[in-house]
Amino acid sequence: MNKSAASTIMKHVFLVFIFITMLGPFIWMLSVAFKEFGDVFTYPPAIIPPSVRWQNFPDVFAAFPFARFIFNSGIVTILRVIGTIITSTMAGYAFARLEFPGRDSIFLLYLATLMVPFQVVMIPLFIIMRHLGWVDSYQALIVPGIFQAFGTFLCRQFFLTIPKSLEESAFIDGASFWTIFVRIIMPLVKPAVATLSVLTFLWSWNDFLWPLIVIDSLKLNTLTLGIASFQGQYYTQWNLLMAGVTISIIPTVVVYLLAQKWFVEGIAMSGVKY
């Protein structure tokens, strides 16, 4: 056996170890999620449940409005993604392509807020929600989340890389800016739209602090908030708790498998954020 084959095998051995370590917690989660309550407390702990209990999953849905949580997270995430895409691409186009007085100063304002942590604005944001009567509502979960300087910045940078010639010929043909934006620009920036959608999906779906602050009633809990409240009530029922966590993770895994490429590129690009 030559040296390079030996080193490849060594690498794979190491990577398989990493693979098991990284997936281990998920395997443990599934193991507990399918156990009988009594089997959770045995030593040594069994990885394969002595008796598989599927009933844990219906039990979770019966004990807590998990279906409602999934619906809440879903609707909030979908509307945030749509809102972010529409407003960010429009503004990004204007900042990249249209000339108007004050454009660069306004863009500078956006840039200045890129690294502002959410924790700094969340207190006035909460007060604004109170004034609007939006505390404990879907609006509070959706509307503020649509606006982040990062999306606009990402779109602008992407629009700058598109050659101007296409728009110019359409313009000479008498097309309006709106037509140019919808018909010519948007089809060209699919990668930017995909990247921003994926990132907004992740931020929205995984968000915890803002729902924790602004939501009171159980029926408006998002999935992350709901699972935390579930823990508060069922903290000793590990099997039900892990079944709940499993449910909360499945949508992310499914979306990831469907849009793998954009996740990887989006995350690698999200660095532009700072």
Place this chain on the structure above:
Amino acid sequence: MKKLFSASKSLKKQQAIAGYLFILPNFVGFLAFIFVPLLWSLGISLFNWNLIEPAKFIGAGNYLRMFKDPLFRKTLYNTLYYTLTSVPLVIVLGLLLAVLVNGVRRLTMTYRLAIFLPYLIPMVGAALIWQSIYMPNFGILDYIFDLLGLPILPWLTSPSWAMPAIVVMSVWKGIGFTFIIFLAGLQGIPGMYYEAAEIDGANGIQQFFKITLPLLTPTIFFAVVITFIDSLKVFDQAFVLTAGGPANATKTTVYYLYEQGFQYLRMGYASAVGWFLLVVIFLITLLQFVYQRKWVTYE
């Protein structure tokens, strides 16, 4: 000529109107939910305000009080402890894994999925999974430590082990981010450098330190800045896993901000903590950008 001029003038006007209309929806939201709240929180931080009684101006009072509060100082220490342990770990391990995965041809998608997956799931879910891993007496970690002949540690119940437990969990969760960034960086290094080094007889370790590492410094810099800033905002895992305890051992600065603002309704005080955080993040970013010239190699 005159006609052309006026046409271009009206065109300019038309373009300006279009420009304003295009940014309008975004700009209104930006002002209402980002810019105004940002300045407003600075304003609130100068007042004593509990949302119910009228706000009372106290100048820098909140800032002075903050530094006198031993609990606030403890949260700073906790946050710094978290940052200075988790950031080096996710950077070094993320780089190591990226180099390994980049160095094999088979199964890369499978490895990538396993390393990246924890990063994608909600922090709340990850924290709960680890809570069951750390479960005393019946948890899998106790069992593994037992098998390896290591001492059984009181992970979440002891003030000295709770923060390390959160760090371990967060490194598992966060490593996928640095891994993906480094993998993208590695794929951007032209193969000819390695071919040339190969001809010169450089071994793998030499190649790593002489080619990979120097060419990757911009990516490393970028990953350090982001993970550093991100770790200063640590909250979710401390909230879910340990509720800031035991004995405030895992109470982080953002946790403190949340508690002061939304449990004690000290709006002004919590805003001051927020602005302190903002200034720290700003200074660190600035510092890192100044120092990057010393060690970052751009091609």
